[in-house]
Amino acid sequence: MMEACVVGASTGGVSALRSLLRGLDKGFRPSVIIVQHTATEGFNVLVDLLRDSCVLPVSEAQSREPIQPGHVYLAPPRYHLLVERQHRFALSVDERVCHVRPAADVLFQSAAEVWRERLAAVVLTGANDDGARGAALVRSLGGTLIVQDPQEAEAPEMPAAALRLAGADHVLPLNRIAPMLLKLAGRANA
Amino acid sequence: MHLTDRQDIEVALFTEALRKRHGYDFGQYAPASFKRRVLGLVTALHLRSVSELTERVIHDETFIHSVIERLSVPVSELFREPQTFVALRERVLPELASYPHINIWQAGCAHGEEAYSMAILLREAGMYERCQIYATDFSDAALAKAQEGIYPAREMPLYLENYRKAGGKARLQDYCTEKYDLLKMHDELRANITFANHNLVSDGVFGEMHLILCRNVLIYFTDPLQDRVLGLFRDSLVRGGYLCIGIKESLSFSGVASDFQLLSRELPVFRRTAPRNAP
Structure with a gap:
């Protein structure tokens, strides 16, 4: 059963994330952890935006914070976000990965090591190749990889790069990703 | 496996x-x-x-x-997280100005970006002559680079942006010389900075401090080591001394939280409240 879901998004990601989160219901128990690349520091705006689109609680992940089920977390701007074995967050200002910080690769890789087959990773629209290496590790440790269909993604490069390097368990249009997550979380009739 | x-x-x-x-x-x-x-x-x-x-x-x-x-601690930026420097300028320096001599410890200085930023801030507040900055790191190689104060010129746009947001009063170019693709910080900024080897994991208190800056270092430590380091900071600070950590760091998961008082809800600047060496 899926315990956590990590999501990576870049160009076009904000509207994709809103649409994805709108599809999750109050009974969704896995933790949802999101890296959205952003050029600005005004991340609280994004937290507010996503909060409006989601029935689950949404907040910025804090250093050392215990990760709660049924909660949506966003990586803070300019910090990498990692998951530690005790299911707590860690931040880092180590160098950029794929020219970005936070990087989905960093989140995915650390989360994969912790949750293994109980993790789902989602690669959404984006114009770079961040997330692909992390996605490969998620799959190789038994987790489930969902990639947004590059043909309908606003920017196809990121999902396409993940598909090239990691393949995928599911390639789906955006509106079918939330139903798939509900199904992986064991929600009835999803 | x-x-x-x-x-x-x-x-x-x-x-x-x-x-x-x-x-x-x-x-x-x-x-x-x-x-x-x-x-x-x-x-x-x-x-x-x-x-x-x-x-x-x-x-x-x-x-x-x-x-x-x-x-060791990764490379930083001049005036990184500039809003913190605004808080230091507006809230902390006016309080410290009453001391005839001010000791500042910048722990985990890496290549020295933050120590030079602090020196500039203090100069602009007219306090630098009365200040001694101890910039420490456990890497001798990093300390040697910090002593040189040479950074890639390609970072200048970022530094300028940070300096502006930090409320800089002059031109950043007045504090450094750009040559080829490098920036060299001026010697006068170094006058009251001592770069020294100190390991937060194993070394102890080395002086009585009025302000300690340790930003984005604690995020790399587990709880017991964080507690050790924060205890070290508490024991190094004069009563009413200030501790400044990274904007995404907090004391809320630490055992020494009760010895510090948060200065502003938005920024991680703390004031030491409990007596020194209190249990």
Whole structure:
């Protein structure tokens, strides 16, 4: 059963994330952890935006914070976000990965090591190749990889790069990703 | 066994080798980011595995310096997280101005960006002559670079933006010389900075401080090491002295939280409340 879901998004990601989160219901128990690349520091705006689109609680992940089920977390701007074995967050200002910080690769890789087959990773629209290496590790440790269909993604490069390097368990249009997550979380009739 | 689990074993052995062979203890570093750094080191040095790194660390006398440099605090920026400098300028420096002599400890100085930023801030407040900045790091290689104060000129746009947001009063170009593709900080900024080796993991109090800056260092430590370091800061600060940590760091998961009072809800600047050396 899926315990956590990590999501990576870049160009076009904000509207994709809103649409994805709108599809999750109050009974969704896995933790949802999101890296959205952003050029600005005004991340609280994004937290507010996503909060409006989601029935689950949404907040910025804090250093050392215990990760709660049924909660949506966003990586803070300019910090990498990692998951530690005790299911707590860690931040880092180590160098950029794929020219970005936070990087989905960093989140995915650390989360994969912790949750293994109980993790789902989602690669959404984006114009770079961040997330692909992390996605490969998620799959190789038994987790489930969902990639947004590059043909309908606003920017196809990121999902396409993940598909090239990691393949995928599911390639789906955006509106079918939330139903798939509900199904992986064991929600009835999803 | 999956590669990632074999790597965990290798990282544990590497950590043990560093401790036994060179006396550096990384056992209380946050494991996920530490593993990333070690694997990054393997890639940067074109080695095949962490085990190869361990072998070099044990048998190669000089190799350790480049390892320690790369495992220490990463490179920063001039006036990184500029809103913190606004708070220091507006809230902290006016309070410190009443002291005839002011000791400032910048812990984990890496290549010195923050120490120079602080020197500029103090100059603009007309207080630098009365201040002594101790900028410490456990990497001698990093300290040597910090002493030089030379940064890539391509970072200048970022520095300028940070300086502007930090409420800089002059032109950043007045404090450094740009030559070829490098920026060199002016010698006068260095006048009251002492760069010194200090390891937060194993070293103790070395002076009575009025302000301690330690930003984005605690995020790399586990709870026990954080508590040790924060206890060290508490015991180093004069009563009413200030502690400034990174904007995404907090004391809320630490045992020493009650010895500090948060100055502003938005920024992680704390004031020491409990008496020194209190239990």
